Amino acid sequence: MATKKPVEILNRKAKHEYHFLAVFEAGIVLRGTEIKSIRKHQVNLRDAYCFFKKGELYIKSLYIKEYEFGNYFNHDPRRTRKLLLKRQELKKLEKRVKERGFTIVPYRLYLNERGIAKIEIALAQGKKSYDKRDSIKQKDQKRDMARIKKSLKY
Numbered sequence: 001m002a003t004k005k006p007v008e009i010l011n012r013k014a015k016h017e018y019h020f021l022a023v024f025e026a027g028i029v030l031r032g033t034e035i036k037s038i039r040k041h042q043v044n045l046r047d048a049y050c051f052f053k054k055g056e057l058y059i060k061s062l063y064i065k066e067y068e069f070g071n072y073f074n075h076d077p078r079r080t081r082k083l084l085l086k087r088q089e090l091k092k093l094e095k096r097v098k099e100r101g102f103t104i105v106p107y108r109l110y111l112n113e114r115g116i117a118k119i120e121i122a123l124a125q126g127k128k129s130y131d132k133r134d135s136i137k138q139k140d141q142k143r144d145m146a147r148i149k150k151s152l153k154y
Contacts, residue, residue, distance in 0.1 A: 011106060018126055037065050
């Protein structure tokens with residue numbers, strides 16, 4: 001039997017745009033056909049963002065494609081979904097988000113070992129343009145060093 005590749009969807013642009021200060025794992029409230037689309041890797045985190053409403057955390061604009069075999073029970077692809085966190089974590093995040101310059105960024109969506117959809121969110125602060133150039137330079141240096149090490153092995 002062929003092994004299934006694990007479901008892990010990343011928002012690669014988030015690491016480039018933000019400094020991550022703290023990372024939290026949250027559950028997502030989903031409708032029936034949404035989990036089937038997630039298992040088929042039909043998700044996009046790029047435009048998604050998190051916000052607080054009445055002390056609860058929600059994610060907006062997370063794209064989960066409509067399930068092709070769903071009928072009239074199918075979901076809206078960009079609906080607002082509630083995130084599930086512990087009360088202490090919610091209070092800590094809400095306090096920090098009220099400070100200027102902090103935001104909550106969805107970084108990674110995956111299925112845990114029990115098959116439950118989880119999302120990693122990060123308390124983040126926006127990078128300046130010179131910070132982005134530094135991170136690009138560091139990434140290029142790492143790639144060059146790996147190339148040099150590889151060529152020296154042979």
